Amino acid sequence: MSNTHAARGIDTSRPHSARMYDFYLGGKDHFDIDKQAAETVAAAYPGIFVCARENRAFMHRATRVLAQEHGIRQWLDIGTGIPTEPNLHQVAQSVVPEARVVYADNDPLVLKYAERLMRSTPQGRTTYIEADVNNPEGLLSAPELAQILDLNRPVALSLNALMHFVTDAQDPYGIVGRLLDALPSGSALALSHCTPDFDPPTWQKVTDIYTGAGTPVQFRSQKDVARFFDGLDLLDPGVTVGHRWRPDLSDKDEPTQPLTDATVSLWTGVGIKP
Ligand SMILES: C[S@@+](CC[C@H](N)C(=O)[O-])C[C@H]1O[C@@H](n2cnc3c(N)ncnc32)[C@H](O)[C@@H]1O
Numbered sequence: 001m002s003n004t005h006a007a008r009g010i011d012t013s014r015p016h017s018a019r020m021y022d023f024y025l026g027g028k029d030h031f032d033i034d035k036q037a038a039e040t041v042a043a044a045y046p047g048i049f050v051c052a053r054e055n056r057a058f059m060h061r062a063t064r065v066l067a068q069e070h071g072i073r074q075w076l077d078i079g080t081g082i083p084t085e086p087n088l089h090q091v092a093q094s095v096v097p098e099a100r101v102v103y104a105d106n107d108p109l110v111l112k113y114a115e116r117l118m119r120s121t122p123q124g125r126t127t128y129i130e131a132d133v134n135n136p137e138g139l140l141s142a143p144e145l146a147q148i149l150d151l152n153r154p155v156a157l158s159l160n161a162l163m164h165f166v167t168d169a170q171d172p173y174g175i176v177g178r179l180l181d182a183l184p185s186g187s188a189l190a191l192s193h194c195t196p197d198f199d200p201p202t203w204q205k206v207t208d209i210y211t212g213a214g215t216p217v218q219f220r221s222q223k224d225v226a227r228f229f230d231g232l233d234l235l236d237p238g239v240t241v242g243h244r245w246r247p248d249l250s251d252k253d254e255p256t257q258p259l260t261d262a263t264v265s266l267w268t269g270v271g272i273k274p
Pocket residue numbers: 017018021055056059078079080081082104105106107110131132133134159160161162165
């Protein structure tokens with residue numbers, strides 16, 4: 001690890017999920033060690049690039065639907081990742097310029113680029129906090145969050161491609177439940193989550209690669225992903241493979257060729273807190 005990176009708390013001695021994901025999306029904010037690990041994943045599961053792209057496309061559609069049809073004006077996006085345009089606030093503010101977004105991630109490298117997440121409209125507000133989803137109370141009590149979000153008004157909790165980094169031993173359902181408990185009626189959960197359902201042997205290999213590289217993962221079935229929405233009113237079409245969640249044929253992110261469930265391998269859903 002270089003001294004500069006070490007000083008920033010960035011560990012380049014092992015691959016990191018945020019930087020591998022940046023590679024899948026065609027970004028440039030990763031190191032050789034991340035590229036090598038990402039290429040190993042891609043060799044086992046060539047669909048990873050499509051999965052990452054469809055994950056972003058779901059985030060775009062879910063954000064627009066929540067802004068346009070459910071009156072959401074505030075978002076808490078945890079596991080934000082290295083900025084990739086359009087970022088969530090750009091999508092939300094394209095619909096409602098006054099939208100407010102708090103981003104959170106536990107990777108110091110994301111903090112390095114957080115300035116890109118702060119380019120808000122003049123009417124809206126955004127901020128970034130370095131925080132771990134495994135400590136929801138710490139995250140929710142961050143002073144920066146209170147400056148941006150009014151927790152007495154609906155907030156969309158956005159957990160995209162995050163919860164498969166929280167294993168059952170870390171109490172993922174309890175964590176999401178505690179986050180939602182802090183939000184009022186009318187709030188939302190938008191969540192995406194990789195799944196082994198369509199090709200278990202391939203996803204076992206992906207699990208082994210991440211875990212072997214020091215990042216424990218737990219990819220979940222549709223039933224187990226649906227549990228994150230317990231107590232919420234699930235929007236149609238329910239917990240669905242990413243490209244089937246309200247496809248928008250006018251969306252420039254939509255692929256030109258047909259997608260299969262096995263290629264995408266991502267469960268997605270949006271629920272509203274009654
Ligand atoms: C696959 S990326 C997803 C990025 C973005 N949400 C998206 O869907 O495009 C997962 C992100 O979750 C972050 N992450 C992993 N574990 C985390 C944790 N315990 N707390 C907060 N962020 C975490 C990683 O650093 C990474 O940026």
